Amino acid sequence: MSLMVTTFNANGLRSAARKGFFRWFQQRSPEILCVQETKAQRHQLAPEITDVPGYFSYFNDAQKKGYSGVAIYTKREPDRLETALGWPDFDAEGRYLRADYGRLSVISLYLPSGTSGDHRQEVKYDVMDRLLELFKRFRRQRRDFIICGDLNIAHKPIDLKNWRSNQKHSGFLPEERAWLDRLFGEVGFVDAFRVVNTLPDQYTWWSQRGQARARNVGWRIDYHVVSPALKDKIKRAEIYTGEIFSDHAPLTIEYGLDW
Numbered sequence: 240m241s242l243m244v245t246t247f248n249a250n251g252l253r254s255a256a257r258k259g260f261f262r263w264f265q266q267r268s269p270e271i272l273c274v275q276e277t278k279a280q281r282h283q284l285a286p287e288i289t290d291v292p293g294y295f296s297y298f299n300d301a302q303k304k305g306y307s308g309v310a311i312y313t314k315r316e317p318d319r320l321e322t323a324l325g326w327p328d329f330d331a332e333g334r335y336l337r338a339d340y341g342r343l344s345v346i347s348l349y350l351p352s353g354t355s356g357d358h359r360q361e362v363k364y365d366v367m368d369r370l371l372e373l374f375k376r377f378r379r380q381r382r383d384f385i386i387c388g389d390l391n392i393a394h395k396p397i398d399l400k401n402w403r404s405n406q407k408h409s410g411f412l413p414e415e416r417a418w419l420d421r422l423f424g425e426v427g428f429v430d431a432f433r434v435v436n437t438l439p440d441q442y443t444w445w446s447q448r449g450q451a452r453a454r455n456v457g458w459r460i461d462y463h464v465v466s467p468a469l470k471d472k473i474k475r476a477e478i479y480t481g482e483i484f485s486d487h488a489p490l491t492i493e494y495g496l497d498w
Contacts, residue, residue: 410460
């Protein structure tokens with residue numbers, strides 16, 4: 240058996256739909272799709288977005304319209320859903336959605352960006368601190384986790400084209416990279432993509448300026464963060480760049496799992 244899971248920052252689900260994303264999604268037909276940055280509340284979305292044949296769909300919307308938001312599309316109805324962590328500031332922005340299937344949990348997660356200024360960078364650091372403690376709790380549970388999402392951090396120089404000039408920019412700051420070192424080190428989670436693909440020039444986001452995508456001047460900031468027990472189940476990974484649905488590309492990983 241295999242389980243295909245796709246993560247995708249849509250930068251607006253309605254915009255991605257107009258660019259053909261849902262046609263591709265139905266053709267690709269992963270068992271689970273995790274979406275970040277829906278930029279809409281469910282009631283604002285057309286039925287062809289919310290009611291995809293063969294899938295259950297669940298949304299955690301930001302209170303602010305046109306902002307943030309995450310979703311999960313799944314071929315199997317979850318045993319349990321979780322939409323809040325009990326952090327009012329974070330929960331209000333619609334950045335977390337968890338679906339449980341037996342002992343497997345799949346999470347769509349969208350970390351704040353710090354690029355808009357020092358205040359948002361401090362918010363990002365605060366969320367990172369809280370999430371690290373949450374991830375430690377996850378590791379103590381007898382569960383397997385696939386945490387999908389846009390972490391807004393490139394981990395190592397191989398993960399972005401212009402790493403030297405970005406060492407003082409949000410997304411590649413030493414403190415951010417050290418957080419991923421801890422997540423993939425002492426906490427024990429695994430960067431699933433790098434288990435099966437260690438090549439350079441593998442990116443999931445490109446600036447919309449300066450022909451960055453055409454020149455593949457990108458960043459790898461979208462992840463599958465998985466429990467160590469799943470490491471040997473990772474079969475292959477694909478960043479789909481054949482069409483442009485967003486400033487991010489969909490990342491699909493296939494797991495040798497009977498879910």
